[in-house]
Amino acid sequence: xxxxxxxxxxxxxxxxxxxxxxxxxxxxxxxxxxxxxxxxxxxxxxxxxxxxxxxxxxxxxxxxxxxxxxxxxxxxxxxxxxxxxxxxxxxxxxxxxxxxxxxxxxxxxxxxxxxxxxxxxxxxxxxxxxxxxxxxxxxxxxxxxxxxxxxxxxxxxxxxxxxxxxxxxxxxxxxxxxxxxxxxxxxxxxxxxxxxxxxxxxxxxxxxxxxxxxxxxxxxx
Amino acid sequence: xxxxxxxxxxxxxxxxxxxxxxxxxxxxxxxxxxxxxxxxxxxxxxxxxxxxxxxxxxxxxxxxxxxxxxxxxxxxxxxxxxxxxxxxxxxxxxxxxxxxxxxxxxxxxxxxxxxxxxxxxxxxxxxxxxxxxxxxxxxxxxxxxxxxxxxxxxxxxxxxxxxxxxxxxxxxxxxxxxxxxxxxxxxxxxxxxxxxxxxxxxxxxxxxxxxxxxxxxxxxx
DNA sequence: ATTGAATTGATAATAATATATCGAATAATG
DNA sequence: CATTATTCGATATATTATTATCAATTCAAT
Numbered sequence: 001x002x003x004x005x006x007x008x009x010x011x012x013x014x015x016x017x018x019x020x021x022x023x024x025x026x027x028x029x030x031x032x033x034x035x036x037x038x039x040x041x042x043x044x045x046x047x048x049x050x051x052x053x054x055x056x057x058x059x060x061x062x063x064x065x066x067x068x069x070x071x072x073x074x075x076x077x078x079x080x081x082x083x084x085x086x087x088x089x090x091x092x093x094x095x096x097x098x099x100x101x102x103x104x105x106x107x108x109x110x111x112x113x114x115x116x117x118x119x120x121x122x123x124x125x126x127x128x129x130x131x132x133x134x135x136x137x138x139x140x141x142x143x144x145x146x147x148x149x150x151x152x153x154x155x156x157x158x159x160x161x162x163x164x165x166x167x168x169x170x171x172x173x174x175x176x177x178x179x180x181x182x183x184x185x186x187x188x189x190x191x192x193x194x195x196x197x198x199x200x201x202x203x204x205x206x207x208x209x210x211x212x213x214x215x216x217x218x219x220x221x
Numbered sequence: 222x223x224x225x226x227x228x229x230x231x232x233x234x235x236x237x238x239x240x241x242x243x244x245x246x247x248x249x250x251x252x253x254x255x256x257x258x259x260x261x262x263x264x265x266x267x268x269x270x271x272x273x274x275x276x277x278x279x280x281x282x283x284x285x286x287x288x289x290x291x292x293x294x295x296x297x298x299x300x301x302x303x304x305x306x307x308x309x310x311x312x313x314x315x316x317x318x319x320x321x322x323x324x325x326x327x328x329x330x331x332x333x334x335x336x337x338x339x340x341x342x343x344x345x346x347x348x349x350x351x352x353x354x355x356x357x358x359x360x361x362x363x364x365x366x367x368x369x370x371x372x373x374x375x376x377x378x379x380x381x382x383x384x385x386x387x388x389x390x391x392x393x394x395x396x397x398x399x400x401x402x403x404x405x406x407x408x409x410x411x412x413x414x415x416x417x418x419x420x421x422x423x424x425x426x427x428x429x430x431x432x433x434x435x436x437x438x439x440x441x442x
Numbered sequence: 443a444t445t446g447a448a449t450t451g452a453t454a455a456t457a458a459t460a461t462a463t464c465g466a467a468t469a470a471t472g
Numbered sequence: 473c474a475t476t477a478t479t480c481g482a483t484a485t486a487t488t489a490t491t492a493t494c495a496a497t498t499c500a501a502t
Contacts, residue, residue, distance in 0.1 A: 009488065014427050018419035022402055036449065045404050049491060052451070064449045064497045082426045096321040096351075103317040106402075110419055111426075130317075151429070175429040177422065181243050181327075183266050191432050193425035198239035198331055201398065204414035205303045205332075206235050208372070208396040211412050230458065257479065270461060273481065285467045285479045 013054045017077050018110065019044060020054070024074050036067035083111035088149050089177075092164050093156030094119040094134050097179060101153060103130035114153065116143060137164065141171045150174035158182050234275045238298050239331065240265060241275070245295050257288035304332035309370050310398075312338040313385050314377030315345050315355050318400060322374060324351035335374065337364060358385065362392045371395035379403050 008014070023043055027035055037055070041048035055068060058076040062068040078084040091098055094117050101107070102114055117134045119125065124134045135143065143149070152168050154161060154176055161182040168176065175191040178184055184192050229235070244264055248256055258276070262269035276289060279297040283289040299305040312319055315338050322328070323335060338355045340346065345355045356364065364370070373389050375382060375397055382403040389397065396412040399405055405413050 008424075008427055008431060011424060012489065014423050015417075015420035018417060018423050019402070038449080043404055047491065048449090049451095050489090052449095053490080056451080062450055063499090064451090065447080065499050067449070080427070081423050082430050087426075096324040100317040100321040104418065106419060107422070110422060112422065151425075174432070175425055177425055181240070183264055189432060189436060191425060191428045193421055193428065195421050196236075196239060197325065198327060199236035200414055200416045201328070201331060201333065202235050202239050202302050203229075203232060204372075204396055204398055204412060205308075206229055206301070207412045207414065209303050210229060211395070211410060215410060233459065259479080268461065269479090270481095271459095273479095274460080277481080283480055284469085285481090286469050286477080288479070 010057055013057055014081075016044070016046075016054055017081060020051075021074065021077050021083075024070050024077070028070050028074060033070050034067045035070055035073075037062070039067070078111070081111075086111050086113045087151055088113050088115045088147065089151040089153055090115070090140065090144065090149050091117040091132070091153040091155065092119075092137070092140075092168075093154065093160075094121070094124050094129055095155060095157075098153075098155035099129050101155065101179075102132045112151070115147065115149070137167070140167060144168070144171040144173065151177070153177045153179070154184075155179045231278055234278050235302075237265070237267075237275055238302060241272075242295065242298050242304075245291050245298075249291050249295060254291050255288045256291055256294075258283070260288070299332070302332075307332050307334045308372055309334050309336045309368065310372040310374055311336070311361065311365065311370050312353070312374040312376065313340075313358070313361075313389075314375065314381075315340040315342075315350055316376060316378075319374075319376035320350050322376065322400075323353045333372070336368065336370070358388070361388060365389070365392040365394065372398070374398045374400070375405075376400045 020040065023040060024035070027033075037048040037051040041051045044051065052062075055062070055073065058073060058080055060068060060072045060076045075084070089112055091102060091114050094102070098117065098119075102117060107114065114132055117129060117132045118137045118140050119134055120137050125136050127134055150173060152173050152175070154164065156164050158180045161178070161180040162184060165176060165184045165186060169186055169190055173190060175193070176184065176186070178192050178194045179197075181196065183194070186192055241261065244261060245256070248254075258269040258272040262272045265272065273283075276283070276294065279294060279301055281289060281293045281297045296305070310333055312323060312335050315323070319338065319340075323338060328335065335353055338350060338353045339358045339361050340355055341358055346357055348355055371394060373394050373396070375385065377385050379401045382399070382401040383405060386397060386405045386407060390407055390411055394411060396414070397405065397407070399413050399415045400418075402417065404415070407413055
């Protein structure tokens with residue numbers, strides 16, 4: 001069929017799903033069992049119509065005057081994201097960011113279980129960070145295939161990013177959550193999700209400078 | 222005029238600017254002084270036409286057959302983002318993520334200088350993390366106004382997020398880079414940029430599940 | 443039962459973003 | 473100096489995302 005890279009649409013919606021999930025779980029823990037698009041919109045800082053559009057994707061329909069059943073939504077969103085069942089992952093690069101991710105408890109609640117970490121620094125080897133054991137990268141190939149791990153988190157220094165990636169690909173990795181600034185080369189079929197911490201800062205910077213400008217305009221008027 | 226929240230468009234472009242900047246600086250350090258949209262596109266994994274559209278925003282125009290002057294681009298992007306001059310920031314919440322951000326060297330190269338950190342944990346007070354001194358949150362009001370700090374990074378536990386925000390707002394903060402999952406309430410004029418680590422994971426999860434599906438289809442055909 | 447208030451969801455309109463096309467400009471080449 | 477290959481950038485188009493409108497539905501109250 002298509003020789004293009006597989007794209008998904010509704011990407012902004014998918015990005016918002018974790019935030020919905022969080023809110024829904026809070027409601028749920030409070031014993032509340034329905035919620036309206038308006039309530040969610042208020043808490044998310046978006047329009048209610050957008051919430052309804054987003055929730056359309058889950059296949060759950062609400063009831064007029066009442067809203068949506070929270071338990072249904074949670075189940076449906078989790079299943080849509082594949083978070084209903086836990087996925088094992090390896091983390092590569094136990095630096096500061098890597099360690100932070102190892103200790104990030106929400107990942108576990110999102111169906112992601114980091115079962116081992118890898119580094120080359122002898123100070124870190126065979127130690128445990130946030131409950132996760134650190135192995136030498138040389139051990140990765142064997143463990144990848146033995147434990148059939150399909151997802152890797154990449155927090156290595158940029159100069160090693162491609163090299164580690166090649167190793168991962170050779171051992172059957174399916175997805176890479178890439179926190180390095182490197183655009184990784186991977187064969188078709190391997191999914192890379194790149195994160196750039198600076199892009200958020202860029203947006204903040206621009207919005208702040210515009211806020212100042214608009215303030216000046218108001219003063220002038 | 223408008224009673225709506227200030228919006229910026231070209232947001233996807235703004236998000237890509239830091240990545241361009243990184244590449245341009247690499248080229249620059251290699252003594253290369255021009256680059257074509259095609260080269261940048263290749264490295265970014267996007268279409269060259271999109272690169273040209275993005276660079277339009279900087280106001281720099283290229284020359285046919287040659288491309289763009291790297292030094293001009295760097296200067297222009299940095300100035301567009303307000304990264305040419307350094308901005309002082311405070312960080313609140315010296316947990317694992319907070320510590321990671323304190324040690325994130327690229328922030329310094331992006332015009333962001335974290336000059337102090339704040340926490341309430343007595344184990345952390347008056348110590349130095351990644352070269353940044355940690356003070357008790359109670360000291361924040363005085364230091365905020367004395368040092369005229371306009372930007373704060375929020376990595377506190379969610380239950381304290383709004384409370385710390387209120388304190389920041391009371392002391393004249395202009396922007397908050399919010400790493401907590403809380404939708405902060407702030408008065409008009411204060412810019413909040415919210416980050417959600419899970420949204421990237423959500424995208425990865427969905428793309429991976431689709432990749433598997435498309436593989437199945439290919440097998441079937 | 444009937445009415446009223448609130449909320450959904452189908453459809454449509456608008457806005458934002460990405461991609462395609464192609465003439466014009468430019469430097470390198472012969 | 474003319475030719476050629478390359479790249480930009482103006483314009484047009486396609487795609488995607490958000491917002492608006494409003495009839496239909498449902499529960500609650502009378």
